[in-house]
Amino acid sequence: MIEEKGILFVLSGPSGVGKGTVRKALFKKDTDLQYSISMTTRDKRAGEKEAVDYFYRTREKFEQMIRDNQLLEYAEYVGNYYGTPRYYVEETLAAGKDVFLEIEVQGALQVKENFPEGVFVFLSPPSLEELKNRIVKRGTESDDLVANRLHAAKEEIELMDAYDYVVVNDNVNKAVDKVQAIVKSEHCKRERVAIQYKKVLEVEEK
Numbered sequence: 710m711i712e713e714k715g716i717l718f719v720l721s722g723p724s725g726v727g728k729g730t731v732r733k734a735l736f737k738k739d740t741d742l743q744y745s746i747s748m749t750t751r752d753k754r755a756g757e758k759e760a761v762d763y764f765y766r767t768r769e770k771f772e773q774m775i776r777d778n779q780l781l782e783y784a785e786y787v788g789n790y791y792g793t794p795r796y797y798v799e800e801t802l803a804a805g806k807d808v809f810l811e812i813e814v815q816g817a818l819q820v821k822e823n824f825p826e827g828v829f830v831f832l833s834p835p836s837l838e839e840l841k842n843r844i845v846k847r848g849t850e851s852d853d854l855v856a857n858r859l860h861a862a863k864e865e866i867e868l869m870d871a872y873d874y875v876v877v878n879d880n881v882n883k884a885v886d887k888v889q890a891i892v893k894s895e896h897c898k899r900e901r902v903a904i905q906y907k908k909v910l911e912v913e914e915k
């Protein structure tokens with residue numbers, strides 16, 4: 710019997726590059742991917758909703774989840790915790806559905822250790838100057854935090870080699886098209902493996 714687990718897709722990249730924007734645009738088009746909602750200790754921004762944008766938790770609760778091994782990965786990022794609840798990801802993949810994570814770079818590298826068969830996509834800014842413009846334009850960060858996030862971004866861009874794909878987010882629609890093409894291409898690859906496996910079984914049965 711061929712194991713029909715779902716594929717884990719991980720979209721990562723520096724803060725402000727447009728991960729949230731690309732992910733939201735992608736989910737308006739592609740309903741076959743299951744988005745894993747992250748847990749965070751950061752404050753809710755205006756317009757955000759519990760269990761839609763994040764699960765908002767206290768540091769105490771978050772640290773309890775870490776101790777109980779309930780997070781697939783987590784990272785402390787610019788003073789707050791962010792993490793992926795383990796149960797949802799494992800159950801959804803086991804049910805044969807694809808899971809989509811949108812997380813920062815330290816977390817993506819942890820996921821890669823546990824799920825080397827996952828598909829890792831690095832969303833890159835067209836330039837650092839443009840990344841700064843986007844963070845400033847978004848207006849959610851104080852000047853200090855903008856500087857922190859840019860500093861983190863420079864280090865993160867150096868980790869690009871660990872990824873399977875790089876998508877430059879110069880234009881949101883084009884970036885979404887590329888992510889969708891990656892999803893399709895990975896499905897074709899898994900189908901090839903499944904067909905090859907079936908052939909092996911047929912030969913063995915003869």
Ligand SMILES: Nc1nc2c(ncn2[C@@H]2O[C@H](COP(=O)(O)OP(=O)(O)O)[C@@H](O)[C@H]2O)c(=O)[nH]1
Binds near residue numbers: 786792
């Ligand atoms: N490691 C990890 N990072 C996450 C998770 N969820 C969100 N992030 C990342 O944490 C960073 C900060 O997120 P946020 O405060 O929402 O700011 P924004 O994405 O820059 O608007 C971003 O790079 C997110 O992609 C998660 O579950 N795990």
Ligand SMILES: Nc1ncnc2c1ncn2[C@@H]1O[C@H](COP(=O)(O)OP(=O)(O)O)[C@@H](O)[C@H]1O
Binds near residue numbers: 727844846
């Ligand atoms: N391709 C793009 N061109 C111009 N601006 C963009 C693009 N993608 C995202 N943005 C803008 O950049 C800012 C940061 O995007 P966001 O999705 O919050 O990034 P991230 O989730 O990676 O931190 C937002 O104001 C968003 O509207």
